[in-house]
Amino acid sequence: MNGQIGVYVCECGPNIKDRIDIDKVLEDISSLENVKVAKRFPLLCSNDGKKFLEEEIVKEELTHLVVAACSPREHEQTFMTVCKQAGLNPYLFQLINIREQCAWMIPDKEQATAKAIQYIRAGIQRVAFHRPLEPKEIDSIPDVCVIGGGISGLETSLSLAGKDRRVYLVEKTDSLGGMAGKLSKLLPYQGSELSSVEAKIKQAQDNANIEIFTSSEVSDVRGFLGNFDITISSHGESSEARKIQAGAVVVATGFGLYDPGNDSQYGLGQIDNVITALEFEEMLGKDKLLLKSGKPPKSVALIHCIGRKELGYCSKVCCLYSIKFAHRLKDMSSDMDVTELYMDLCLPHKSDQAYFDEAKEKGIRFIRSGEDVFVKNKGTQIEVEYDRDGQKDSITVDMVVLAPAMVPSEGTTSLAEMLNIPLDKTGFFKEIHEILDPISTPIEGVYIAGCAVGPRNIPESIVQSQAASGKILSSLIPGKKIKPEVKVSEIREDFCTGCQTCLSICFYGAISYDPIKDVSVVNEVICRGCGSCVGSCPSGAIRSKHFTYPQLYREVLEALR
Amino acid sequence: MEESNVLVIGAGLSGMKASLMLAEAGVHVDLIEKDSLIGGQTIKFEEVYPNMECATCMVSPIQQDVLQNGNIDVHLLSEIEHVEGKAGQFKIKIHKKARYVSLVNCIGCGACYEPCPVSVDNTFEEGLCQQKAIAVACAGALPNVPVIDAEQCLRLNGKDKTCKACQEACMFDAIDYTEKDETLDIEAGSILVATGFDLFDINKLPQYGYGKFPNVYSAMEFERLYAQNGPTQGELILRKEKDLKSIGIIHCVGRKEMGYCSAVCCMYSAKFAHFLKHKVPEAKIYEFYTDLCIPGKSHQKFYEATREKGVDFIACEDVHVDSQKDNLQILYTDGKGKESTVDADMVILSPAMIPGKDTEQLSKILGIDCDQRGFFNSQNEQLAPVATKKEGIFVIGCAEGPKDIPDSIAQAEASVGITLSQSR
Numbered sequence: 001m002n003g004q005i006g007v008y009v010c011e012c013g014p015n016i017k018d019r020i021d022i023d024k025v026l027e028d029i030s031s032l033e034n035v036k037v038a039k040r041f042p043l044l045c046s047n048d049g050k051k052f053l054e055e056e057i058v059k060e061e062l063t064h065l066v067v068a069a070c071s072p073r074e075h076e077q078t079f080m081t082v083c084k085q086a087g088l089n090p091y092l093f094q095l096i097n098i099r100e101q102c103a104w105m106i107p108d109k110e111q112a113t114a115k116a117i118q119y120i121r122a123g124i125q126r127v128a129f130h131r132p133l134e135p136k137e138i139d140s141i142p143d144v145c146v147i148g149g150g151i152s153g154l155e156t157s158l159s160l161a162g163k164d165r166r167v168y169l170v171e172k173t174d175s176l177g178g179m180a181g182k183l184s185k186l187l188p189y190q191g192s193e194l195s196s197v198e199a200k201i202k203q204a205q206d207n208a209n210i211e212i213f214t215s216s217e218v219s220d221v222r223g224f225l226g227n228f229d230i231t232i233s234s235h236g237e238s239s240e241a242r243k244i245q246a247g248a249v250v251v252a253t254g255f256g257l258y259d260p261g262n263d264s265q266y267g268l269g270q271i272d273n274v275i276t277a278l279e280f281e282e283m284l285g286k287d288k289l290l291l292k293s294g295k296p297p298k299s300v301a302l303i304h305c306i307g308r309k310e311l312g313y314c315s316k317v318c319c320l321y322s323i324k325f326a327h328r329l330k331d332m333s334s335d336m337d338v339t340e341l342y343m344d345l346c347l348p349h350k351s352d353q354a355y356f357d358e359a360k361e362k363g364i365r366f367i368r369s370g371e372d373v374f375v376k377n378k379g380t381q382i383e384v385e386y387d388r389d390g391q392k393d394s395i396t397v398d399m400v401v402l403a404p405a406m407v408p409s410e411g412t413t414s415l416a417e418m419l420n421i422p423l424d425k426t427g428f429f430k431e432i433h434e435i436l437d438p439i440s441t442p443i444e445g446v447y448i449a450g451c452a453v454g455p456r457n458i459p460e461s462i463v464q465s466q467a468a469s470g471k472i473l474s475s476l477i478p479g480k481k482i483k484p485e486v487k488v489s490e491i492r493e494d495f496c497t498g499c500q501t502c503l504s505i506c507f508y509g510a511i512s513y514d515p516i517k518d519v520s521v522v523n524e525v526i527c528r529g530c531g532s533c534v535g536s537c538p539s540g541a542i543r544s545k546h547f548t549y550p551q552l553y554r555e556v557l558e559a560l561r
Numbered sequence: 562m563e564e565s566n567v568l569v570i571g572a573g574l575s576g577m578k579a580s581l582m583l584a585e586a587g588v589h590v591d592l593i594e595k596d597s598l599i600g601g602q603t604i605k606f607e608e609v610y611p612n613m614e615c616a617t618c619m620v621s622p623i624q625q626d627v628l629q630n631g632n633i634d635v636h637l638l639s640e641i642e643h644v645e646g647k648a649g650q651f652k653i654k655i656h657k658k659a660r661y662v663s664l665v666n667c668i669g670c671g672a673c674y675e676p677c678p679v680s681v682d683n684t685f686e687e688g689l690c691q692q693k694a695i696a697v698a699c700a701g702a703l704p705n706v707p708v709i710d711a712e713q714c715l716r717l718n719g720k721d722k723t724c725k726a727c728q729e730a731c732m733f734d735a736i737d738y739t740e741k742d743e744t745l746d747i748e749a750g751s752i753l754v755a756t757g758f759d760l761f762d763i764n765k766l767p768q769y770g771y772g773k774f775p776n777v778y779s780a781m782e783f784e785r786l787y788a789q790n791g792p793t794q795g796e797l798i799l800r801k802e803k804d805l806k807s808i809g810i811i812h813c814v815g816r817k818e819m820g821y822c823s824a825v826c827c828m829y830s831a832k833f834a835h836f837l838k839h840k841v842p843e844a845k846i847y848e849f850y851t852d853l854c855i856p857g858k859s860h861q862k863f864y865e866a867t868r869e870k871g872v873d874f875i876a877c878e879d880v881h882v883d884s885q886k887d888n889l890q891i892l893y894t895d896g897k898g899k900e901s902t903v904d905a906d907m908v909i910l911s912p913a914m915i916p917g918k919d920t921e922q923l924s925k926i927l928g929i930d931c932d933q934r935g936f937f938n939s940q941n942e943q944l945a946p947v948a949t950k951k952e953g954i955f956v957i958g959c960a961e962g963p964k965d966i967p968d969s970i971a972q973a974e975a976s977v978g979i980t981l982s983q984s985r
Contacts, residue, residue, distance in 0.1 A: 013732045015670050043668070073625060159982040186943055196944050312865070316856035344853040348824035350934055350962035351942060357820075368876075368896065389896050426858045434859065435609055436619060438967040439974060454858035459946040460968065463975045466947065470978030474586035
């Protein structure tokens with residue numbers, strides 16, 4: 001090549017100057033091929049330093065720039081900006097870290113200098129093979145498709161819909177409200193009432209910017225952040241599938257309940273007056289809490305953690321709603337004998353324990369029963385046997401309410417496949433990062449909220465829905481273009497054999513297969529430049545635009561020389 | 562109403578995440594932090610459950626993003642003095658303490674520490690080691706610029722007005738003893754309160770022997786003890802040297818007194834056991850708990866894996882710590898009401914999360930409520946969990962109550978969602 005590379009070594013005050021013989025470095029590298037100029041400067045990241053670099057690029061007519069200074073984390077962006085201002089493509093630049101990796105690591109000045117020379121030489125070799133890269137911009141659609149019309153989906157829709165953003169709310173059943181809509185009462189603190197769920201439904205229905213599809217499902221999704229093509233199919237016989245476009249998708253498909261009927265130890269379906277929590281809610285809602293005999297119960301046992309052992313997780317909400325049931329029973333009749341059989345009480349929110357303490361004061365009995373609870377017929381009544389620390393005991397009651405674990409809702413697996421997003425070991429949708437990014441998925445523009453991600457209560461579901469809105473409102477702004485990653489992968493069609501190995505490797509769903517040409521194709525808008533596909537390609541057809549084989553080969557060869 | 566400026570109080574994980582999202586949306590953010598560094602409590606952790614990821618590795622890119630973002634003005638050593646106005650037009654007065662070290666000139670080389678004649682307890686390290694009166698809190702602190710402790714510095718506290726040891730050592734002209742505290746006036750459309758939590762003062766509970774027996778540690782002390790960038794570089798060097806054959810971890814310290822469960826202690830106590838089993842595999846480890854609170858889809862697996870490593874989980878009540886000869890003793894009443902004892906060489910106490918100490922004062926300045934436990938109150942705990950009774954003010958993360966990192970982050974993102982939603 002006929003490059004004119006400029007190499008600049010930063011003294012970084014005493015940090016590099018005192019520990020590396022910079023003159024020796026300059027002497028060594030200035031004679032290298034293609035190196036037009038090699039100089040030192042006291043502090044390149046200072047305003048004086050940046051101005052100096054900018055002038056040098058212009059004056060020396062540099063085609064490539066190498067800076068030997070600190071970690072790229074610290075100042076890569078700084079020097080890339082300098083390049084831009086000097087009219088040099090910022091990808092024709094390489095930062096060599098001789099501070100953290102040489103000066104600060106090696107006490108012996110001679111050795112540190114030798115290593116710095118080696119690194120800078122490697123960088124010079126690499127940068128010669130850099131090619132200019134240009135950022136792209138694409139148009140985006142601000143509209144959003146929300147899947148699931150429960151409390152999470154409603155909350156998401158309401159906070160997103162506006163004059164310049166439409167929301168398509170798709171609900172599988174024939175009505176909105178989801179599981180929360182089936183509850184007779186929400187948890188009572190701070191005066192929240194079921195009517196607030198009904199109010200949200202009304203608001204959504206009245207909002208001209210929310211289009212509601214009930215008895216409908218999303219049957220096809222294609223595209224990427226800012227540009228999804230979505231097909232919504234109605235369950236009705238006559239109606240046609242509707243095609244919409246949206247910039248983002250929010251999955252708020254809620255949860256299902258573990259079926260304790262699988263487990264004969266609880267007697268569900270076999271013994272009268274053994275019911276599930278949801279059936280209990282329905283009875284409360286109709287104000288008809290009665291035994292099969294038509295009489296009200298005098299004693300009720302509430303059994304927690306049904307299915308926990310089998311599924312391997314705690315569902316977080318059952319302890320508290322079982323306590324809510326106990327409160328309701330006691331409020332109905334103060335003589336009611338109420339027993340809670342639990343494993344460990346899970347009361348993780350700040351008001352939970354006070355609610356539990358109140359229940360105890362009302363005379364509700366709490367028994368730590370352990371895992372082995374058996375429900376048996378005992379005449380017109382029911383016997384509940386349990387085993388605590390090897391001691392067997394039992395109680396006799398009129399009614400048993402089972403609190404089953406929350407499980408992924410029906411259809412979760414097929415929806416995950418359609419959206420190309422992963423599930424975790426429990427079968428719920430998987431966050432891209434469980435700790436740092438609990439709403440996002442590997443597919444940009446597809447977000448997950450509420451119990452579709454895992455068991456949680458109503459306030460947490462609402463928070464996640466508002467969080468999904470936050471993600472969308474901050475990244476998908478009407479009229480603003482999307483700037484995808486620049487350092488993406490590319491496939492050379494003449495080398496590609498169409499084996500599709502890369503399709504299964506790509507975490508972000510950026511690669512598709514073109515059956516006509518029999519080659520894989522990278523969607524540069526989705527690709528994030530991780531390079532996994534490059535390593536996976538058996539025919540070497542894929543390269544990462546800023547980590548090409550010549551760049552890496554030259555760099556490593558020189559570094560190991 | 563277009564949202565042009567938002568004030569975020571507290572630069573922990575919640576505050577940083579919210580700031581970055583707002584900045585991405587083109588909103589200018591003033592991020593106020595009372596400490597000299599950003600990152601909050603999370604940067605004190607070596608690893609976080611359930612995947613045992615390195616916390617500093619997770620958080621430091623976020624810290625860098627915050628410091629380098631052109632839409633975010635970070636105000637360190639700053640506290641809110643006064644707030645007036647309403648949603649859309651809050652006027653805020655901020656008191657900013659002098660740092661005496663220029664954030665622009667300083668490159669973080671650390672040449673100024675050594676010559677400083679004054680050593681003080683390092684509070685970031687829970688007092689487990691000392692630092693100079695000019696120092697950064699720990700290796701990797703961001704911004705990597707020291708601060709002078711004006712109360713301890715001989716020149717600034719008047720004990721030796723001629724001392725200029727640090728200034729002489731600095732090659733970048735970064736130290737300025739004449740810097741004064743300032744008052745900043747800021748206008749903002751919304752305010753996000755992300756002031757985090759404190760920990761229950763275990764000195765109030767003498768039954769656990771903290772302060773009396775040297776090898777009884779608080780959870781945060783233990784976090785620093787096992788941190789690679791902590792005072793012992795991750796080595797378990799105890800206050801009183803001891804071979805670690807038996808270690809007890811006591812949950813729920815202060816729960817009864819505070820009247821709530823802190824949601825995270827069971828899991829981080831199990832995390833400690835994971836770490837200890839790795840570090841001292843032959844040691845017996847006991848966890849003393851009242852109720853295991855391990856909600857969420859992945860936490861029980863983590864607990865089961867901990868048990869499989871041979872960690873003993875004991876459900877019990879009335880735990881207290883005593884000492885016999887050279888050993889610590891943990892006394893407890895088990896589920897059947899039987900009293901038992903376990904010998905231990907080290908005890909770790911997991912204290913309740915409590916409201917940050919400035920919560921009440923800040924609630925008065927902002928005109929929002931606190932609940933009976935002293936945390937900020939949301940507008941409606943069930944249906945509007947991050948809004949407050951005052952329009953335009955939101956409360957996120959542990960300032961609202963104990964919660965784990967993902968729940969805090971979700972709240973941060975939610976507050977951004979509502980802020981942007983309302984400002985269209």
